[in-house]
Amino acid sequence: MAAFVRSNIAFRERISGRPDWNLPDGRTICRYLRQNKNKDEVEMEFSNQQKLIVTLLTDIHARLGIDNGIDPLFVQRMVRDDHGWALGWAYPGLFGDGVEVPEAVTFVAEVLGMWEAIEEAYAGFDRVRREQLARLAPAFGRDPRFRGFDGNHEADLRGIVQILVDDLGRWPIFKGRDTDSHRILADSYRRMLEVYERLSGAGCASGLSVEALAEILNAEIIPKSGMELDADVLLRA
Structure with missing residues (x-):
C-alpha cells in the first residue's frame, strides 16, 4: 500500500497540468479534458480473453483480501463493461502516459460541469x-436541476454519470x-x-x-423544425 501511494505522489509531481483525479474538482477536470482532447494517450480496451484473465485475477485478489489500494471488484466491473478509462482516473499512478478518454466521457463531464455551474448560480440567487x-x-x-439522461435510449451516457459521480466521487453535488x-x-x-x-x-466557469x-x-x-414544443407543454411534461 505504501509503495502504491508513493508511486501516485511521484507521478503527480511529474505531470504538468493534469488534475488530481482523486479530488472531486469538477471544473479542473472539465478544463483539463477540454485542453487535452487531441493529445495521444493510452487506450484502455480489452479483448474477451483479457477480460477473462482480469476477471480471474481480480477474483483471486478479492479472495486473498490483498490491501494495496486497488479495488478488485471495481476493476473487474470497469473492464467487463468497457470503461477502462475509469481505471486511469481511479489509479493515475499506474498509467504514466495517461489513459485515453472517450468522447462520450468528455461530453458527460462537460454536461456535469455546466450543470454544476447552473445549479450553483441559481442557489446564489435571491427571490x-x-x-x-x-x-x-x-x-x-x-428550480433548474440536472435531470440526467434517458435510462432507455441514453443508458451509456447515464452509466458514465454514475461512474463519475458514484464510483469516482466527482461532482458530489449530484451524489x-x-x-x-x-x-x-x-x-x-x-x-x-x-x-x-x-x-x-x-x-x-461559475x-x-x-x-x-x-x-x-x-x-x-427544441428549435423550430416542426417539432418545437410550446413552453406550456414543457411545463406540464
Whole structure:
C-alpha cells in the first residue's frame, strides 16, 4: 500500500497540468479534458480473453483480501463493461502516459460541469432574481436541476454519470440523485453547452448572471423544425 501511494505522489509531481483525479474538482477536470482532447494517450480496451484473465485475477485478489489500494471488484466491473478509462482516473499512478478518454466521457463531464455551474448560480440567487429567471426562461427557469439522461435510449451516457459521480466521487453535488430523465436530453445538452461555452469562455466557469442563465436554459427548447414544443407543454411534461 505504501509503495502504491508513493508511486501516485511521484507521478503527480511529474505531470504538468493534469488534475488530481482523486479530488472531486469538477471544473479542473472539465478544463483539463477540454485542453487535452487531441493529445495521444493510452487506450484502455480489452479483448474477451483479457477480460477473462482480469476477471480471474481480480477474483483471486478479492479472495486473498490483498490491501494495496486497488479495488478488485471495481476493476473487474470497469473492464467487463468497457470503461477502462475509469481505471486511469481511479489509479493515475499506474498509467504514466495517461489513459485515453472517450468522447462520450468528455461530453458527460462537460454536461456535469455546466450543470454544476447552473445549479450553483441559481442557489446564489435571491427571490427577485429567481422570479426574473422564471420570466426570462419560463420553460426551465423554475428550480433548474440536472435531470440526467434517458435510462432507455441514453443508458451509456447515464452509466458514465454514475461512474463519475458514484464510483469516482466527482461532482458530489449530484451524489445520490436519480439520473434517469425519462426522456432523451443529449441533443438539448449539446445546444446548452454551445451557449454556455460562449458565455463562460473556458466552459467551466461559475458566477452566471440571470440573463446568461436564462439564455443557457432556453437553449434546451427544441428549435423550430416542426417539432418545437410550446413552453406550456414543457411545463406540464
